[in-house]
Amino acid sequence: MTPADPELLAALSDLSEVEAEIERLTAEQAAIRARISAIVATRYGNRAVVPGYGTLHIRAPGVARTWDAKALAELVQSLRETGQGDIADEIERCRKEIARAGGLAIAREKPERP
Incomplete structure (x- = not known):
């Protein structure tokens, strides 16, 4: 059994906080991407060029x-x-x-x- 190393426990606590934030941000990212996909698909025929950002394209499943x-x-x-x-x-x-x-x-x- 590993001893209760305070530095290790603090680092694990930090990691848990970061992972929870990443999980929240990943869910938020997925929701935003879904919204963007719907806009590109319905308003722009699956392809949009946004000056200053780039090209958005809905790819077919493969x-x-x-x-x-x-x-x-x-x-x-x-x-x-x-x-x-x-x-x-x-x-x-x-x-x-x-x-x-x-x-x-x-x-x-x-x-x-x-």
Whole structure:
């Protein structure tokens, strides 16, 4: 168990206050963006150019396609086991890795329910 370090507790309190403010601002931002979207969609045909601000455009919804990494790994393994290593190697060469920086992870305690 970590001791009750006053500096750590003060920093966590500060973080909680900032996170609460960000949550409030994020909700306010979403409401404002929804209002702007409605204005642009209904009054300007989904596109408006605002001098000094920029171009506002309502984008159509889209679908992102991804590959199931676990299923691909199983396929590569299966191909190797059945003597199709060349195909497995080709699939492996298509894999990309993205480096992510490490950092602090905080798992908040859930409040007890009455």
